[in-house]
Amino acid sequence: MGRGQRYGIALSAFVAFAVGAVMTLSLLLGDNPALFGDQPGSAQLAGLLALPADVLLRLVTIVVALSILIGIANLLYVHVGRLARGKAYSAIVLASFGFTVYWYVMRPGDTSLLEAVQVPIESALAALLCLSLLHGGSRVLGKRADIWGLLFVAVVVLVLLASLPLAELAPIQAWRDWLMRVPVSAGARALLLGIALGTVVTGVRALLGQDRSFRG
Amino acid sequence: MDQTTLQVYTVLFVFATVVLVYTARYFQRRGKRRPQRRLAGMGRIAEWTSRSIEANRPLHLALGRTAVGEDKTAIALAEAEFFHHIIEGAQASDVAPIISASAGSSLPLAQDTLRRVWSSGDHLSRAQWYPPDLAYAAAVTAMMKEDDPAAHILAGSFGAELALMIDSADRRGQGSLAVSDRLDGQAVAYAMADEVLIGEELFAAAGCVSEDGRAQVDALVLDVWRALVIMGVGIALLLEVAKRMPWLNWALVASVSAILLVFALLIYRRH
Numbered sequence: 442m443g444r445g446q447r448y449g450i451a452l453s454a455f456v457a458f459a460v461g462a463v464m465t466l467s468l469l470l471g472d473n474p475a476l477f478g479d480q481p482g483s484a485q486l487a488g489l490l491a492l493p494a495d496v497l498l499r500l501v502t503i504v505v506a507l508s509i510l511i512g513i514a515n516l517l518y519v520h521v522g523r524l525a526r527g528k529a530y531s532a533i534v535l536a537s538f539g540f541t542v543y544w545y546v547m548r549p550g551d552t553s554l555l556e557a558v559q560v561p562i563e564s565a566l567a568a569l570l571c572l573s574l575l576h577g578g579s580r581v582l583g584k585r586a587d588i589w590g591l592l593f594v595a596v597v598v599l600v601l602l603a604s605l606p607l608a609e610l611a612p613i614q615a616w617r618d619w620l621m622r623v624p625v626s627a628g629a630r631a632l633l634l635g636i637a638l639g640t641v642v643t644g645v646r647a648l649l650g651q652d653r654s655f656r657g
Numbered sequence: 658m659d660q661t662t663l664q665v666y667t668v669l670f671v672f673a674t675v676v677l678v679y680t681a682r683y684f685q686r687r688g689k690r691r692p693q694r695r696l697a698g699m700g701r702i703a704e705w706t707s708r709s710i711e712a713n714r715p716l717h718l719a720l721g722r723t724a725v726g727e728d729k730t731a732i733a734l735a736e737a738e739f740f741h742h743i744i745e746g747a748q749a750s751d752v753a754p755i756i757s758a759s760a761g762s763s764l765p766l767a768q769d770t771l772r773r774v775w776s777s778g779d780h781l782s783r784a785q786w787y788p789p790d791l792a793y794a795a796a797v798t799a800m801m802k803e804d805d806p807a808a809h810i811l812a813g814s815f816g817a818e819l820a821l822m823i824d825s826a827d828r829r830g831q832g833s834l835a836v837s838d839r840l841d842g843q844a845v846a847y848a849m850a851d852e853v854l855i856g857e858e859l860f861a862a863a864g865c866v867s868e869d870g871r872a873q874v875d876a877l878v879l880d881v882w883r884a885l886v887i888m889g890v891g892i893a894l895l896l897e898v899a900k901r902m903p904w905l906n907w908a909l910v911a912s913v914s915a916i917l918l919v920f921a922l923l924i925y926r927r928h
Binding site: 465469470473475476501504505508509510511512513515516518519522523528530563566567569570573574576577578580581584585593629631632633634635636638639640641642643644645646647649651652653654 | 659660661664667668670671674675678724726727730731732734735737738741760761762764765766769773779781782784785786787788791792794795799803817818820821823824838840843845847848849851855856857858859860861871875878879882883886
């Protein structure tokens with residue numbers, strides 16, 4: 442690794458750390474005059490501290506909005522390459538893309554193409570998804586032949602049965618309600634809590650400039 | 658809890674995490690390495706990588722809807738780290754892995770992850786963008802036919818559309834490992850994928866597939882926080898139970914807590 446590259450890595454790590462620190466402090470201290478007590482001018486100070494976060498977040502919003510263009514350019518690039526290798530699907534993708542652009546330029550505001558093509562195709566896919574879920578659900582015990590797989594299937598069957606509008610199934614419906622209220626809710630919270638902890642640890646790594654993106 | 662208190666707790670939490678990271682690194686540098694916790698399914702990644710190298714078939718790594726620049730940035734970075742180590746293992750293959758994403762802002766991250774390990778080849782066409790949700794699933798299933806990947810590592814933000822992708826991979830005999838930060842996607846992953854990671858395991862996965870010290874330290878810090886949260890929840894539960902049962906006394910609660918803690922430690926060490 443050359444000296445220039447090393448300086449580049451150090452600079453990018455420093456910029457990441459500086460921006461991360463400014464952003465964190467600005468988000469934590471900004472727009473909360475209560476933090477500075479009843480001093481005169483505390484509202485202005487809180488507003489001033491919130492300014493860097495506001496500016497950076499606006500910048501991020503603009504960049505993220507522009508990133509859709511990167512996606513479209515990538516889609517075209519990939520499919521032109523595939524077409525050159527003789528892949529027929531890519532010709533359909535590129536032709537559809539060109540036709541859609543032409544349609545919206547020539548008939549602005551006309552959503553008939555969306556309604557006639559996109560909506561039916563997505564609905565068909567949603568129906569297929571239902572079948573895929575059913576197919577996958579039927580093979581759970583084949584893939585996870587243990588107590589947890591059995592429990593998974595038992596809960597799915599119970600919830601499905603409880604969804605039936607039959608008076609005879611009222612006790613099962615009470616079980617379903619309890620399941621959703623207590624174990625399912627607890628499990629969901631545990632999952633989200635774990636993800637939140639992971640997010641903080643990864644965030645700290647990025648904040649310290651230790652993420653691989655800043656290490657060259 | 659008012660906003661000020663919440664902010665103070667947040668600062669303390671972030672600061673404590675920084676201290677934990679540096680403490681763990683200090684001990685690691687002094688050679689005190691703690692064995693990395695094992696995650697189910699990690700062994701299959703090596704098997705799929707070997708298959709990819711032998712058969713000259715790519716691996717498919719999917720980021721899903723995770724986007725850089727939004728609230729899922731940290732998840733995207735953790736995935737990139739995980740994928741980096743998988744790609745490193747597949748370096749001997751003639752075919753570069755494919756990374757797919759449905760957020761345009763994740764494409765530079767995907768290309769950067771490929772470029773870091775794969776010094777030659779066309780990185781622009783190996784990082785692929787597809788529109789989100791069902792359209793993404795449809796495009797990926799088409800890619801499964803065209804590129805015939807050896808396996809799919811679907812680690813990111815997915816909903817129920819994950820079922821279409823895993824089902825298609827299964828029919829083609831392509832392996833799959835899945836994890837999602839969304840509950841519907843996680844349920845589908847558990848039911849249908851060959852191997853599954855659950856929740857925060859996504860963040861610890863990088864440390865499990867590599868010997869990289871930094872990734873292992875992150876996994877260790879995550880373990881410490883996890884243990885502290887479990888202990889906190891357990892203590893809160895015990896206090897609540899004690900409040901409702903006046904015949905309970907502190908000595909009994911403390912004894913039961915100590916026994917449970919010892920059991921938990923024993924189980925943790927065995928795994």
